[in-house]
Amino acid sequence: MLFDDLLMWSYRLLALFVAVGMVAVVIRSPDWRNQVFASLVLVPFLMRAMGVK
């Protein structure tokens, strides 16, 4: 079970990494297109990081 837990936490950390990356793109990008797309990508990765979906 420990191995399964490690895999699951790896998954959630990876998702969190992508979510944080998307937040950085939204904040730092001057282009509205990049900001909109990053905010769209952020939503499912945030939920994956929370383990909800």
Place this chain on the structure above:
Amino acid sequence: MLRDILLKPRLRAAALLAAALLVAVASGIVFARMHEPETIQSGPGVSRETMLSEFLPALLGTPGDSPVFVLEGEEEGGNFLLIGGCHPQEISGMMAAIIAVENARVTRGRLIVVPQANRSGFTHTEPLEGFPHRFTINTPSGPRTFRNGMRLTNPVHQWPDPDLYIHHPSGEPMVGLEARNLNRNFPGKPNGRMTQRVSYALTEMARQEGVNLVLDMHEAYPEYPIINMLVAHERAFEVATMSQMMLQMSGINMGLMASPRQLRGLSHREFGDATEAFAVLSETANPLMGRFRGRTDNRLLIEGQDDNYVRAASLGRLFVPFTEEGHPLVRRVARQLATINELVTAYNEANPDSPVIVEGLPTHDELLALGIGAFLMPPVAGN
């Protein structure tokens, strides 16, 4: 102000992040609710409720643990294991199992019912298919809501899928996502991944409880060849043949197929090989699962009517008849109940020293006449 928000990058970022957070919270609440355990009520015939973790403690507290209902007669006899929800989008099996839990009374032997075998699969739906997650059945005491799930274990409970899934213990290779298919993991593994542990718990329960007869209830899409059919392990073939004949004589068209020896991981193969049980699997037709379907909504799930499938049937592309009447849920559940009744009767005739006497189950015609709701208990919190 709106112009400032649209034109200034930092203000725009703040607005977009706020909107993203709002969407994530709103949809997250919906997805989180899908993980709440569903209440399954015990009927008057239930002697004992337990969980699968009784047979594998490693499942305790995990999303794979699932309720088990034991209906025990006063006299000793045979033991019949009834499985629904092995594939959680194949809901006629789950509904037939719930009707059994809420209505059946056993006078001899035992009936063990697992209505949601792959409980994790009920916490999500098939991605990109737009399946409804819940459906409602009207009862005389008000509506009851049930889950429509997905064939496989939820990936938030078991990740990642291997590139190639190797079945234990046969070594048969399968496509990676079958690692989350409960009906490809039997007999299971006690220290395996979650789906393997659920399979192991079910098999171990059959071993420990001395199960003599197993029926695993499934559904299939109308263009699939294994449909409206019983699939039986060789030990169960005679009993399954008798059941099929009786179903046919009562006007219920049912096929029969021998469990392929080389196809591993399925309940009809592995329960038969790993235990002394007569193992049978049943299939009914569910158009919601198919590729020809039109609008995917609760109406299709309940009424089972679809113009595309009527046309496909007229072109000879299906393995079941499909008219404007469709394959409504009530008819599919009625088929499952008829199969249960005939299988138990056939088993008892073949094993008169250890019968399972089950009363109170509605017949096929009773269910069609009165509807599913007539045989469901009043709704409680959680459903």
